[in-house]
Amino acid sequence: MVQCEMCGAETSSPTTVEIEGAELDVCDDCADFGTEVEQQSTGSASTKYSTDSSSGGSDGSSSADGASGSSNTRRHDMFDDMEEVVQDYDERIRNAREAAGLSQDELAKELNEKASLIRKLERAASLPSDSVQGKLERKLDITLTEGGVDDTEWEGGASTGEYTLGDVVQRKDS
């Protein structure tokens, strides 16, 4: 039971009313004296509104943008770099190096890198860093990234050079 703040009578379901700017929990009888206040909805609504607008405007949006935005792009970039390097980069490096007539040590010297790094790359024990990859590509005239022009041309040339699906079907029919 709650006491009515107007008349002091006990009531089980007080009504919150606004009387001359003050909010009072009153009994049903006294509720007529004031304007009924829907305390829960008004209270939560105003709190929600103020926190949302203030934190959402400055805090929320900026931190959300900063955190998710930068981490997303950074992760995306890293992923892209890793995916871009071709699967057979070790073979490509070794083949191109041998074609150039260079030993691992000689190639390492040319690139100003350690021979152990070249050995690791040719064993596919380590992915080339961006800078090493760039140096290898320039030095050996190779492409170590997926979707390179060399790759596409080679695959396209191979498939059209052999036979097309139409050829196969025709041959079967005739």
Ligand SMILES: [Zn+2]
């Ligand atoms: Zn009352």
